[in-house]
Amino acid sequence: MTSDQSWLVISVSTAGAPDSLRVQVWRKLRSLGALYLQQSVCLLPARPPVVREIRRLSVRVRHQGGSARVLSMTFTDPAEEQAVIAELNTARDTEYAEVLQRLPELRRELDGEQARGNVTYAEVEESEADLQRFRGWLAKIAARDYFDALAGRHARDAVEEAAAALTAFEEAALRAEGSGP
Incomplete structure (x- = not known):
């Protein structure tokens, strides 16, 4: 069939x-x-x-x-169609893997800034820009992910985890800057 x-x-x-x-x-x-x-x-x-x-x-x-x-x-051959779909999904999984490979750098940067006590709104803005680039990159991949490649869910979850870490960092920056003069 x-x-x-x-x-x-x-x-x-x-x-x-x-x-x-x-x-x-x-x-x-x-x-x-x-x-x-x-x-x-x-x-x-x-x-x-x-x-x-x-x-x-x-x-x-x-x-x-x-x-x-x-x-x-x-x-006309379902197996051939499934092979093509698998090949397309493999290509998307490779793209999602690159997002997953680069995303930890954003988390390391937030952790490093926090460890140095550099919890400022300027750092929040810089990290927000980085997060937006990841979201844009992810959206471009998702637009060509016609058959729901497996790594897509992992990449979306990882970006949302980074967003949550950035929200926590921003709250720390607001507290730090709010306690200033």
Whole structure:
């Protein structure tokens, strides 16, 4: 039995187009989480936001002198579809793992500042900016996590734990600055 999931096969050539177009195409397909089947041919689930972005991309490619072909397909072999989904999830898990690998640095920085007695609002602002970068990064990964990769929950939980640590740090900074002159 096959699934009802539709897929897009995207083939893009930027030969004869401005060099910058190749980079634009690569960035857009990367941001959407495309799975490359071979050079210049990739696969994405045909979800409405993806379809809209691919439609826009193919129009841009054609207007700038390249060629783009977008084909709709479904898998006839459920095992093959599951293998593709597993490959997409592995790619997302790798991205989530990078968030999880870098996130402890924010916690270490908060702990270090607290140990040095440098619990100030300036440090809160700096750490808030770092936390916002993590949240933005996580949101970008989640936007292309079409099949709920396992590491996504761990990454979201870790970011929320960092947010809680920052809230505690901020409360300490308010107490420290509130007891000043």
